[in-house]
Amino acid sequence: MEIYILTLFPEMVTDALSHSIVGRAAASGKLRIHALNIRDYSTDAHKKVDDYPYGGGAGMVMFCQPIYDCVNAAKEMSGGDAPVIYMSPQGERFDQGIAKELSGNQSIILLCGHYEGIDERVIEEVVDRQISIGDYVLTGGELAAMVVADAVARLVPGVLHNDQSAAGESFENDLLEYPQYTRPRVWRDREVPEILLSGDHAKVDAWRYEQSVERTKRLRPDLLREG
Numbered sequence: 001m002e003i004y005i006l007t008l009f010p011e012m013v014t015d016a017l018s019h020s021i022v023g024r025a026a027a028s029g030k031l032r033i034h035a036l037n038i039r040d041y042s043t044d045a046h047k048k049v050d051d052y053p054y055g056g057g058a059g060m061v062m063f064c065q066p067i068y069d070c071v072n073a074a075k076e077m078s079g080g081d082a083p084v085i086y087m088s089p090q091g092e093r094f095d096q097g098i099a100k101e102l103s104g105n106q107s108i109i110l111l112c113g114h115y116e117g118i119d120e121r122v123i124e125e126v127v128d129r130q131i132s133i134g135d136y137v138l139t140g141g142e143l144a145a146m147v148v149a150d151a152v153a154r155l156v157p158g159v160l161h162n163d164q165s166a167a168g169e170s171f172e173n174d175l176l177e178y179p180q181y182t183r184p185r186v187w188r189d190r191e192v193p194e195i196l197l198s199g200d201h202a203k204v205d206a207w208r209y210e211q212s213v214e215r216t217k218r219l220r221p222d223l224l225r226e227g
């Protein structure tokens with residue numbers, strides 16, 4: 001899968017996505033992260049990308065041309081039909097379901113805004129979908145794009161070594177994940193639940209399911225009501 005991130009701060013995203021599981025997936029070629037610098041596409045002599053807002057008000061607005069050209073370049077590189085997603089607090093709320101949906105694409109394009117936002121006309125012209133990572137305002141879309149890229153990347157087949165890891169975890173089937181334990185068996189007088197040492201896989205599975213349901217009821221009852 002290919003993830004294009006269009007930003008004024010490409011190093012911010014390439015650095016953050018070069019570690020651990022996502023970094024390894026990128027190194028192995030299962031995943032390609034392309035960070036495109038929107039400024040490189042500005043035709044302005046000084047590589048300007050923003051201007052004062054019509055109607056006045058605080059801050060600057062990113063103008064259409066560099067964004068439009070950068071999106072078109074990403075589309076061309078990706079082979080054509082990648083959805084263009086604008087990271088915005090006005091978008092639909094990101095969740096595991098959207099992550100799954102996006103992971104089904106061969107390529108996705110994540111557009112990061114900055115300053116007071118981007119000219120509405122370029123949103124109308126090129127954006128297919130707007131996604132928010134929560135009800136708070138970030139200084140730019142980069143952190144949000146990284147969140148989306150990370151959540152999507154780990155759903156790409158082969159990125160997690162064990163396909164079971166994505167299947168049993170939080171939000172699958174609208175349940176939170178069961179508690180995990182590793183050695184030592186006793187730590188500061190706290191023992192690993194006996195059943196996990198039993199070797200009885202059916203019992204272990206049943207116990208884990210019960211734990212998931214109990215946790216979800218206690219910590220996130222809204223997930224059960226939604227389902």
Ligand code: ADE
Pocket residue numbers: 087088089131132133134135136137138139140141144
């Ligand atoms: N850009 C600024 N705030 C954001 C948010 N909450 N989600 C996605 N993109 C954003």
